[in-house]
């Protein structure tokens with residue numbers, strides 16, 4: 001397995017271009033199978049999760065071609081309605097084919113995602129919603145089995161605003177008979193992106209981005225082109241890198257409106273931020289120490305849990321004590337022990353991290369446990385004394401496109417050591 005090797009201490013300067021959002025590309029690709037016509041998806045990040053989604057769609061019988069950041073999918077015929085354990089265990093987002101398969105082909109067998117490094121991640125709300133739409137749903141031998149004649153529109157209340165749950169139900173409802181209302185829906189920008197794509201294909205969706213989404217079912221969806229929105233988590237990660245190294249970075253090709261909670265917290269640390277239409281400039285070059293700030297992760301429009309590990313790394317070198325409260329996932333703290341190995345002063349109290357910043361972290365070999373934890377460790381390495389080796393890089397490759405190359409452009413001493 002590859003290792004990322006970072007020699008800390010370089011101040012980051014320059015511009016970086018943000019890739020398409022992984023968490024938008026995945027549901028959009030899954031939704032292509034809702035119709036038989038060609039869909040051309042642009043700005044698809046070249047990351048391992050996207051490759052896995054491509055494999056899954058091909059296994060189902062769709063034709064999928066990737067050319068750089070463009071994916072072309074034709075799902076005229078489906079040979080299989082089964083998402084096997086071998087794929088789902090490597091990527092939980094595989095569960096996103098459940099709704100589309102059921103809606104278009106009347107059946108779906110999808111492996112139940114297993115344990116996860118960031119806490120228990122049930123799919124009960126996905127299943128309860130599909131049942132409301134008239135499907136017979138059971139779990140047998142580790143697989144979700146769902147069957148239905150044409151789904152029927154219904155009122156669905158989500159106990160928790162789940163992102164992929166809302167996406168699965170929205171996709172399924174597109175082809176249902178009658179009107180579906182999803183209450184307490186997730187409001188993430190990725191939900192809006194998926195709704196925009198589905199609408200271009202003839203779906204009738206209102207309210208995406210609010211907590212009530214209404215979908216009037218149609219008989220079929222046509223093909224369409226689409227451009228995936230920029231990745232707000234990738235953008236946030238580079239902004240934190242600029243802040244932690246006391247540098248000045250510009251993230252280009254981003255959506256500043258999707259970054260508001262992150263920008264608000266970064267501003268509190270003392271950095272200067274200038275927002276343009278599609279760019280954010282962050283300047284931390286005149287700051288001696290960043291200030292500690294408290295952060296609470298929440299569903300959108302709150303502070304994203306996918307930026308929690310990166311903020312924990314930043315707080316590890318800030319002046320003062322901060323409290324980071326994780327409310328979305330029950331135990332998304334696998335980065336903490338590794339940050340401690342680099343000298344961070346972090347105490348875990350239930351779902352809170354109490355972090356007292358230190359002047360300097362020290363480089364060490366560390367182990368990544370999930371995608372965003374890995375990003376947090378990379379950031380810590382960038383400003384640590386000496387060399388940090390981040391092992392288990394495959395987590396990073398799942399969701400960051402050309403991370404080392406982009407950080408090198410900003411002046412970081414980072415390289416990949418091939419296994």
Ligand code: EPU
Nearest residue numbers: 023093120121122123124125126160162163164328329371
């Ligand atoms: N939940 C339930 N029941 C369900 C579904 C969710 O109780 O049926 C709970 C979860 O346990 C969690 C909360 O609801 O406590 C929110 O989870 P959600 O379902 O929204 O998460 P997800 O859809 O599985 C997506 C992203 C994650 C991101 C979360 C939260 C994709 C492919 N994944 O996951 O992204 O952390 O939303 O914003 O969109 C990542 O990119 O690193 C990542 C983990």
